[in-house]
Amino acid sequence: MKIMCLNGWGGKLHEELLPYLETTAPEILCLQEVVNSPETEKDWLTYRDGDHILPQRANFFRDVRRALPEHVAVFCPAAQGVLWDEARSVPSQWGLATFVHRSLPIVGQVQAFVHKDFSPSGYGEHPRSRSAHGFRVFDYNANRPVSVTHMHGLRDLNGKMDTPERLAQAQRLLNLSRQVSEPDDLKVICGDFNVEPDSQTLSILSQVGMFELVTGRGFNGTRNSHYKKPRRYADYMLINREQEVKSFDVIYNPEVSDHCPLILEL
Structure with a gap:
């Protein structure tokens, strides 16, 4: 089974990303920073937040769904605001x-918030609402259940340091993983955590037996040339039984986002 985790950057590099997904064809794709604008057929809209202006692929969720037609697709909104045409x-x-590829039956799932709640009338003040999704599948090839939980960690305008909000977020993420898992499951927790490697978030997860693969296997960051800031870590993938890892990689090329895809093969 191949599991990919990626912050999709709002689909900014969708022309590179969609063929990459079709070729790589992970059985499970955990995708953060996804845009869903079903009221428009426009390809592109604009996000505006003061002087922060970004192009957004208007129906990025639909685009990825079309690239992976054999997968069951679940969208977990954190907020509804406005983009601009x-x-x-x-x-x-x-x-x-x-x-999730249709060959893997989803036998349990939970969708919830790790920071704040759904914001129905605007994206809100920073740090904004953040959702998470946990799900449990049965892998017939390995004859076992696997639970996967991913989140997009809150963005603090002051940086990626530990805060009480991030501490609470980490505990909620762990609770979601526990809620969707059975004790003997092979467990994976991943996402764009928006923290540094020495954070409380990773410490909390390591204390319950989760092994972090990005730093644990010597990768020097999860960002590529599209990201211009000096701190290179944001994305992480953890597993409770490292011996079950067939391979793990951080993909620096091709560049399909300003984040690197994380690919775990079990």
């Missing part, structure tokens, strides 16, 4: 999504 505002939801 020039001077016209367009309602748009933002969150994360999960794609």
Whole structure:
């Protein structure tokens, strides 16, 4: 089984990303920073937050769903705000999504928030609402259940340092994993955590027996040339039984986002 975790950057590099997903074809894709604007057929809209202006692929969730037609797709919105078609505002939801190949029956799942709650009337003040999705599948090839939980960690405008909000977020993430898992499951926890390797978040997860693969296997960050800031870590993938890892890689090329895909093969 191949599991990919990626912050999709709102689909900014969708022309590179979609063929990559078709070729790589992970059985499970955990995708963060997903845009869903079902009221428009436009390909592109604009996100505006003061002087922070970004192009957004208007129906990024739909685009990925079409690239992976054999997968069950679940969208987990964190907020509904507006994107812009020039001077016209367009309602748009933002969150994360999960794609599971139909050969893997989903036998349990939980969707919840690790920070704040659903924001129905705007994206809100920073740090904004953050959702998470936990799910349990049965892998017939290995004859075992596997539980996977992913989140997009809150963004603090002051940086990636530990805060009480991030501490609470880490505990909620762990609780979600426990809620969707059975004691003997092979467990994976992943996502764009928006923290440094020495964070309380990773410490909390390691204390319950989760092994972190990015730093644990010597990778020097999860960002590529599209990211211009000096701190290179954001994304992590943890597993409770490292011996079950067939391979793990951080993909620096091709560049399909400003984050690198994390790929775990069991």
